[in-house]
Every structure is written in structure tokens, then in C-alpha cells.
Amino acid sequence: MSGHEVSLGNHDWLERYDHSLIRVFGTPSLVLDHGDGAWVWDVEGKRYLDLVGGIAVNALGHNHPALVAAVSKQAGQALHISNFFTSPAQIELAERILSLAGGPAGSGVFFANSGAEAIEAAIKLARRTGRPGLVAAEGAFHGRTTGALALTHKPAYREPFEPLIPGVTHVPYGDIDALRAAVTPQTGAVVLEPVQGEAGVVPGGTAYLQAAREITAEAGALLVLDEIQTGVGRTGTWFAFQQAGITPDAMTLAKGLGGGVPIGALVTFGADVTGLLTAGQHGSTFGGNPLAAAAGLAVLDTIERDGLLAHVTEVGDHLERRIEALDHPLVRGSRGVGLLRAILLAAPIAPEVAATARANGFIVNPVAPDALRLAPPLVVTREQVDLFVDALPMILESFPSHPRSQS
Numbered sequence: 001m002s003g004h005e006v007s008l009g010n011h012d013w014l015e016r017y018d019h020s021l022i023r024v025f026g027t028p029s030l031v032l033d034h035g036d037g038a039w040v041w042d043v044e045g046k047r048y049l050d051l052v053g054g055i056a057v058n059a060l061g062h063n064h065p066a067l068v069a070a071v072s073k074q075a076g077q078a079l080h081i082s083n084f085f086t087s088p089a090q091i092e093l094a095e096r097i098l099s100l101a102g103g104p105a106g107s108g109v110f111f112a113n114s115g116a117e118a119i120e121a122a123i124k125l126a127r128r129t130g131r132p133g134l135v136a137a138e139g140a141f142h143g144r145t146t147g148a149l150a151l152t153h154k155p156a157y158r159e160p161f162e163p164l165i166p167g168v169t170h171v172p173y174g175d176i177d178a179l180r181a182a183v184t185p186q187t188g189a190v191v192l193e194p195v196q197g198e199a200g201v202v203p204g205g206t207a208y209l210q211a212a213r214e215i216t217a218e219a220g221a222l223l224v225l226d227e228i229q230t231g232v233g234r235t236g237t238w239f240a241f242q243q244a245g246i247t248p249d250a251m252t253l254a255k256g257l258g259g260g261v262p263i264g265a266l267v268t269f270g271a272d273v274t275g276l277l278t279a280g281q282h283g284s285t286f287g288g289n290p291l292a293a294a295a296g297l298a299v300l301d302t303i304e305r306d307g308l309l310a311h312v313t314e315v316g317d318h319l320e321r322r323i324e325a326l327d328h329p330l331v332r333g334s335r336g337v338g339l340l341r342a343i344l345l346a347a348p349i350a351p352e353v354a355a356t357a358r359a360n361g362f363i364v365n366p367v368a369p370d371a372l373r374l375a376p377p378l379v380v381t382r383e384q385v386d387l388f389v390d391a392l393p394m395i396l397e398s399f400p401s402h403p404r405s406q407s
């Protein structure tokens, strides 16, 4: 039950939303009340299978007992202290992240509250090399704060806020020669997503990440991997870079790390990189507070204890096989890694398909005009994925089927 005294429906709440919130998100599609695992319920009591997971945030799904217990326990001890002090939870989470990431001696973690803030810390790290240039990729999404926005590529996000910080070059994603040509002695860092999530779930691929590692090492620039969406088990390994067999100089985390409690992190690999930021050069009031740190520990513990990395690979591969086997004229296939996937449509109908899916009890994200993104909780089951794939032909029924392009 919602627990609200007056039981209002989606429509009534959304009307109030329109009169009380800055409309940067337009009008949301639903007013959600609560969830359990991969299920969520709206304020009218209608149930949905949540295949977006708060955009790759709800790693353990909703209402996971381990996360609820950890957050409740920490709330009864101390929600917040300040960075004049530290807490066992903060230190343990930093140690856990470094060990899972294989950070060598001297590696370190800075805790922030969001992805964009983790990127801001990475930009400051890059500035400390003394080289002002930054190289990012076309299609990149690194956040919306004004520093991070300079790295984000989409003109519609950037242009209303220019001038942004100077010195950023965008190169075609996946193009090794273009990357090599763009990195100069003035480049402080190359910042890349291992899989571009917001661009429509586009994997960079092993060869590209390995080349980025080589090019930056030769040039003396930092390689910063933005694992805000791909990290914390999303692709079937703790971090996506581990599948490419490389180690970056730094990595950013956020989304899945707190399982829904806001937290971000900049991870620096090795003493030389860690030492670029010294006392007084960065800070955050809330970053890494005991509540967020306890949530992060519960997420990492649960992923490990429940074998969720193998589960992500298994369910992700199952989803891919099911999509490939659909043989529907409107479905071109799928793209992605682990439980970060896009279903590719043969026409630019993704927003309408997502709306129809929602009406049928499935939450998916139209990440591009012709792509539906799935980033479900890591605990989603094969059976739940099957519910959606089985329903997809029915969901697509109201859309005219164009024959596959005949060449």
C-alpha cells in the first residue's frame, strides 16, 4: 500500500509534478510507489517488470534484504560525519574497490555523490599532470555538471551552456587512428566509456581499449575509464576494463555502486597517479559518508556472495540468444555486454515501443530512436527476461512491419 492518506492516481500526481518541479525531465511517465526485486508498482497498484533498474543503478533490485539491513543498521549508528573524520565503512569500501579492481600498491579512492562528481574529480586529476588537453569520444556521456559536460558529446546538452572548459577534443569512438592522432604532448587524459551507454549501448571492444592503453602510455597521458554505467558487475566482470586485460590510470564509478544510495568514486591506480591530488586540492561534504559506504559494501558483498557476476553473464547471454532467435521483421538484433544491452529496431519507433511496453507492464528505455536499452537489476532472472521477450511480438503488433532491407 502507498501509505498516502489520499490515494491519488498517476495523472493527479503528474499534474502536481508539472507545477512544482523544474521541467528538465519533461513530464515523467509514471509515479512509482515501491518495488521488490525486478518488480515495481505505481501509485495505482499496477505492477511492472523493471528492465531499466533506475538506469543501471538498482544493482540488487528493489527492497533487497541485504541492502535494506545494511542501510537500516548504519542509519541507527551514524548517517553522516564529516571529512574531518572517517568511518570503518568508508575505509572498508575503499579497500574493497581497490582489491576488486586489482589496484597496485599506492592506489586510492576519492568518494563523491554522483557520476558527474566522480568525473569532475577525474578532470582535476588530469589538470594536475600539467597538460591541459582532454580527449573524449563522439557519443560520450560523462554527466551534466559544467566540467563533465565539456567531455559529454551531445550538442543539445552542451550548446546552451557554452563556453565550457577549453581543451577538449572529441574523436570518433572506436577509431584507433583518430585517437592516436588526437593525443599530443599537451594531452592530460583520454576519457572513455568501455561501453557507451547513453549513445545506445555501443561496446568499444577489446582492441580499442588496448590501443587506448598503449597510445596514452606512450604519450604520457592518463587513461581514465568512465565505468559509471559499466562498473560493479554490470558487464559480468567487476569492471568492464577487466575483459580487455588492461589497467587504466583512473576509473570513475557511481550508478550501481550504492544500489540506489547516491555515491560516486574516482579510483586512481598506483602511487604516481594517486599522488597527483594532494591535501586540500579536492573535497566533498557528503562524499563517502557512512550511509553511502555501508550501502556500497552491501552491494559488493551481495554480488560476491550470490555469484552475481556469473549470473549476469548467463542471463545476458540468454537474453541475447532469445533476441537473435525472435526473427521478427522489426527486430534487427541486439548489442551489448552482460546485462547492459540494446535491442535494435528496424525503424525509429523506440519511444512508442517503450510506451506500449509500459502499458503492458514492462519498463524499458528508448535510449536511441531505434534502440531499447535494458539495464535490469543484476538479480533479474532468466524467467523474468523471458516474460519480456515472449511479450515483445505482441508489443510490436501495433507497429507496421517493414520487411528487412533487401539488398
Ligand SMILES: *Cc1c(COP(=O)(O)O)cnc(C)c1O
Residues within 6 Å of the ligand: 114, 115, 116, 117, 119, 141, 142, 143, 144, 193, 197, 198, 226, 227, 228, 229, 254, 255
Ligand atoms: C550516468 C553516467 C554519468 C553521470 O552520472 P550522474 O550520477 O548522473 O551524474 C557519467 N558517465 C556515465 C558513463 C554515465 O552512465
